[in-house]
Amino acid sequence: MSTHVTKSGVAAAASGTDQFARHLIRYGGDFPDLLVEQAEGSWLTTEDGRRILDFTSGQMCATLGHGHPAIAAAMREASGRVVHLFSGFLSRDVTELARELMALLPEPLTRAMFLSTGGEANEAALRLAKLHTGGHEVLAFAGSWHGMTAGASSSTYSAGRRGYGPAMPGTMALPTPNPYRCPIAHCRDRCDRTCLDAGMALADAQSTGAPAAVIVEPILSAGGIVPLPDGYLADLKRQCERRGMLLVVDEAQTALGRVGTLFAFEQDDVVPDLLALSKTLGGGLPLSATVTTDEIEADTAAKGFLHITSHVSDPLPAAVGRAVVRTVLAEGLAERAVAMGARLREGLEELQRRHEPIGDVRGRGLMLGVDLVTDRETREPDTAYGTAVTERCLELGLNVNIVRFQGLGSVLRMAPPLTIPPEEIDLGLEILDQALADCR
Numbered sequence: 001m002s003t004h005v006t007k008s009g010v011a012a013a014a015s016g017t018d019q020f021a022r023h024l025i026r027y028g029g030d031f032p033d034l035l036v037e038q039a040e041g042s043w044l045t046t047e048d049g050r051r052i053l054d055f056t057s058g059q060m061c062a063t064l065g066h067g068h069p070a071i072a073a074a075m076r077e078a079s080g081r082v083v084h085l086f087s088g089f090l091s092r093d094v095t096e097l098a099r100e101l102m103a104l105l106p107e108p109l110t111r112a113m114f115l116s117t118g119g120e121a122n123e124a125a126l127r128l129a130k131l132h133t134g135g136h137e138v139l140a141f142a143g144s145w146h147g148m149t150a151g152a153s154s155s156t157y158s159a160g161r162r163g164y165g166p167a168m169p170g171t172m173a174l175p176t177p178n179p180y181r182c183p184i185a186h187c188r189d190r191c192d193r194t195c196l197d198a199g200m201a202l203a204d205a206q207s208t209g210a211p212a213a214v215i216v217e218p219i220l221s222a223g224g225i226v227p228l229p230d231g232y233l234a235d236l237k238r239q240c241e242r243r244g245m246l247l248v249v250d251e252a253q254t255a256l257g258r259v260g261t262l263f264a265f266e267q268d269d270v271v272p273d274l275l276a277l278s279k280t281l282g283g284g285l286p287l288s289a290t291v292t293t294d295e296i297e298a299d300t301a302a303k304g305f306l307h308i309t310s311h312v313s314d315p316l317p318a319a320v321g322r323a324v325v326r327t328v329l330a331e332g333l334a335e336r337a338v339a340m341g342a343r344l345r346e347g348l349e350e351l352q353r354r355h356e357p358i359g360d361v362r363g364r365g366l367m368l369g370v371d372l373v374t375d376r377e378t379r380e381p382d383t384a385y386g387t388a389v390t391e392r393c394l395e396l397g398l399n400v401n402i403v404r405f406q407g408l409g410s411v412l413r414m415a416p417p418l419t420i421p422p423e424e425i426d427l428g429l430e431i432l433d434q435a436l437a438d439c440r
């Protein structure tokens with residue numbers, strides 16, 4: 001990385017924004033100082049020949065690894081047949097993907113529509129919930145991330161709320177049930193669900209009598225890798241039923257093996273009314289799905305449900321989705337996530353014994369978080385250290401992501417492809433070990 005002198009006269013590292021991105025809009029801060037030329041398995045190669053181990057699976061999508069032959073073959077084959085259609089037309093890959101997904105999901109989840117992004121899948125889920133219930137009030141966690149479209153971003157509380165005008169009327173936040181950082185300073189290292197009772201009571205007080213849905217991630221990701229505590233989702237479903245609200249589970253990051261089961265909600269013995277799949281379904285291509293029941297589908301169809309996008313039911317991404325589902329099953333990737341996740345967790349816990357700033361290691365399967373603190377007793381998030389460690393990791397050849405939104409912690413997000421071999425897990429741990437030491 002070259003250095004330059006800023007207007008204030010301070011020497012600073014030249015960012016990729018200066019070097020490469022003169023004509024790009026910065027949508028999430030400055031870009032790093034690199035251009036990726038190729039990606040294969042768990043590895044990225046930059047234009048100048050650097051190799052980087054990718055512990056974020058791209059943007060948490062490439063669970064099969066980069067350049068998986070099954071995805072490449074599906075793209076090749078579909079691109080020679082049919083890529084895109086009039087939104088009202090269907091193709092065999094779309095009907096088959098729906099059938100194949102439903103075979104993996106429990107009753108009464110029976111119907112899907114296919115869109116492009118996670119935000120869109122949540123948007124469609126919330127619109128279905130509103131039309132079905134007749135309400136419009138939607139609750140989501142204070143640490144949530146559900147996407148950037150208007151409805152999804154109204155229910156995204158972890159970041160990006162200020163400066164864009166009013167959120168959708170009726171959106172309300174629920175306390176994030178994080179046992180390491182109890183939102184109501186009531187529990188420590190456990191959750192007795194008082195935060196849920198308190199949150200629902202507040203929502204009841206604010207309600208104008210038009211409840212529609214609660215939308216949740218089974219493991220909050222941008223919120224700091226927070227798995228919902230045991231029993232929480234079942235309790236939340238009961239609370240929804242009492243109020244005539246639908247439960248929407250957003251499995252953008254957790255579905256199709258990452259957390260050790262095909263779907264995270266299975267671990268909680270709860271079936272949602274609406275399920276949103278995205279990132280991991282396309283394996284790196286834009287494909288998402290909103291899934292619901294026959295009952296909700298029939299009711300909303302009768303009420304004239306409209307949700308047409310340019311790429312709804314597009315054949316090519318559906319063909320890729322089928323290849324992803326087939327590969328997850330054929331390669332036993334959920335089981336791999338359990339085995340490789342245990343190896344990674346063990347390694348991270350060993351680092352925790354030697355590195356004082358690691359306050360907590362948590363998550364499920366191959367979706368783990370390393371919570372960095374200034375003090376293990378107060379658990380004050382160490383965002384400066386977290387930022388330095390991520391930057392040092394990148395210099396040393398490891399791409400890890402930090403989630404550090406206000407008050408939610410300073411958490412390294414570790415989510416390599418589920419196909420990662422054990423020696424690459426160990427290499428990632430070695431690099432992290434060095435970066436943690438170098439930045440002290």
Ligand SMILES: Cc1ncc(COP(=O)(O)O)c(C=O)c1O
Pocket residue numbers: 116117118119120122145146147148217221222250251252253278279
């Ligand atoms: C849990 C969750 N839901 C939804 C989204 C939005 O997905 P997309 O960026 O594909 O719209 C994200 C994106 O990070 C996410 O993490």
